[in-house]
Amino acid sequence: MLLYIYDKRCPAFLPFQFPNINPSWFPFHLHLSPNMESPIILNYFTSSLSCFCMILLYASTLNPVFALENCTFPAIFNFGDSNSDTGGLAAALITPTPPYGETFFHMPAGRFSDGRLIIDFMGGIYANLMPKRDYFPKALYTFDIGQNDLGEGFFSNMTIEEVNASVPDIVNMFSTNVKEIYDLGGRSFWIHNTGPIGCLPYILANFLSAQRDSHGCAKPYNDVAQYFNYKLKEAIVQLRIDLPLAAITHVDVYSAKYSLFSEPNKHGFELPLVACCGYGGEYNYSNSVGCGGTITVNGSQIFVGSCEHPSVRVNWDGVHYTEAANKFVFDQISTGAFSDPPIPLTMACHHV
DSSP states (O other): OEEEEEETTEEEEEEEEOSSOOGGGSSSOOBOOTTSSSOBOOSOOSSOHHHHHHHHHHHHHHOGGGGOOOOOOSOEEEEESTTSOSSHHHHHTOOOOTTTTTTTTSSOOSOSSSSOOHHHHHHOOOSSOOOOGGGTTTSEEEEEOSHHHHHHHHTTTOOHHHHHHHHHHHHHHHHHHHHHHHHTTOOEEEEEOOOOGGGSHHHHTTOTTSOBOTTSOBHHHHHHHHHHHHHHHHHHHHHHHHOTTOEEEEEOHHHHHHHHHHSTGGGTOOOTTSOSSOOSTTTTOOSSOOTTOEEEETTEEEEOOOOSOGGGOSBSSSSSBOHHHHHHHHHHHTTTTTEESOOOGGGTTSOO
């Protein structure tokens, strides 16, 4: 957002770039344009311009983001599991059937949710878009990994300790892949840590004896996720050293997602531990039949469909999030509030 400053001693508008301006920050009156793109101060300063410049300098020192301009990414290349997959898994192995996609697309659209994913909100939805060659060094590379890696261990009869022991190798392979993309010209990286896997119905329903935390999540499984995130953060610190031209943003998706389970009512959600589309038990999840399947009960065929109001539910099918939850997480992380460095998505090309 561009702020134009007018001073009576110098009859000209002085432009300053602000990412998220709040009129209450200033000791004078702001007149904002209707679209909030170019707020302009029309009346004179009540304090000296030099004093205000000192404030600007101080603010810029505390938060260098004030001095940055928005990035222009011609494309987003995403690497991740089915939480961020917009069609790869559907094309290769598993095709989602109704009611997948019902909320936004009104039909299955390759996504394992009732609608859009976080990546859709990040970059928009591009159908059949083939990127140009010169897009690759200018693109944003996003990563959303960890849940499948940990889940594979949990469901392979590995102990919690054994899954923990596998984490460094998983993270090392991730670092290798980032370096390969860097060597091919990639420069802007937006990296999510993994979410609270112990809050998902497919974990809760299969590991009933696991200790629960105060919000009903399986604590030992979330502990593994947090250890994964700790090692990932260490790896990102090293990547910044090894890849000096890269702009790497580390995003704490775990905290944003966990708030859906710890404070669902505050955010407009209910029954966060219960799958919206599923069948059976406390968590509405069963290994024998999934969302969109059919099951025979007392001689009758039952279609496993959606709950009545997906818009107030967190979990879609026991494994993945609803569109509403994805939108909530996007709104939280896109501002930079959960990022290291604390920059918004629109400025992820910058070194801070």
